Amino acid sequence: MIPLLDLKAQYASIKDDVDAAVLRVLASGHYVLGEEVARFEEEFARYCNTKHAIAVNTGTSALHLSLLAAGVGPDDEVVTVSLTFVATTAAICYTGARPVFVDVEPVTLTMDPSKLEAAITRRTKAIVPVHLYGQMADMDAIQAIADRYGLPVIEDACQAHGAEYKGLRAGSIGLSGSFSFYPGKNLGACGEGGIIVTNDDEQAKTMRMLRDWGQEKRYHHVMKGYNYRMDEIQGAILRIKLRHLEEWTEARRVRAARYDALLAGSRSVRAPTEADGRRHVYHVYAVRSPDRDQLQQTLRDEGIHTGLHYPVPVHLQEAHADLGYGVGDFPVSEAAAREVLSLPIYPELTMRQVEEVATAVEHDAYVS
Structure with missing residues (x-):
């Protein structure tokens, strides 16, 4: 029998390091947004060649916070593609905005830039290309249209860890990029996880607050936020896996x-x-x-x-x-x-x- 994916084989190859990392977290008594998550954020940002990385609990949460930080809300429209996992659309709907679809290119199956401009209206607030199956969309063409209309591009890079477009890493071209660490992904947690990367200081600051109940500091809530925090065990495991x-x-x-x-x-x-x-x-x-x-x-x-x-x-x-x-x-x-x-x-x-x-x-x- 040949499986589609073999997570047991991957675990066996790094078992000692993963087990030690998990036990280290358990012994620390610090289980949410601690040192392991902070170090993973630094290491993943460095891997993507971005200034910031904000770890969250799922790739869907990453997309949701990226949209919110970009100012997407009720009565807005967000242009994306239909050939994707439903989470892309769900994250847009969570903001109260309406997804507007465009077709994909026949070869790469990523967003077709030639269809993009016709989908933009006065209500369009953002564009979300999906880097499908591990290959990035045509970012030059998409970004050129976005710039012409003054729209942010938010990369759905949930399937594209380490993918590149003209030497630039997935997530590093748009205003922000969202990744999933669902176990089957190229970089997968032993459970759920996600992260957002960005070079924008204000976007990063906003998303850090949004993931942790909108807190600027403990018990001081400056915005309505969410419980989207990454736990320490996943951060520790992902640090091990990122090295490979x-x-x-x-x-x-x-x-x-x-x-x-x-x-x-x-x-x-x-x-x-x-x-x-x-x-x-x-x-x-x-x-x-x-x-x-x-x-x-x-x-x-x-x-x-x-x-x-x-x-x-x-x-x-x-x-x-x-x-x-x-x-x-x-x-x-x-x-x-x-x-x-x-x-x-x-x-x-x-x-x-x-x-x-x-x-x-x-x-x-x-x-x-």
């Missing part, structure tokens, strides 16, 4: 390159494309197939686990029917949702397993 992130990222990229070579000219699938000037970190290795469901079943029968990221775009989700979108509104996103299949990819995946998966994918082309 570049090594793990390169291992993902090597496995993705092997998939690329094995699936070149495939009759069954279209492999993902790394756009020029971008560093794809392959949070998932998402192929496309017109017979996606049949291919998934064939691989399941071979003992190969796959994933669907994401089978229903947000604009067609029942929970967001109130936004008024329907089938056909975003054809590129809808086609991708029907066709995308995530193959196993993680640092501990062996090259032999990569070859087994690719062989099974190609075999499906001949038996279908």
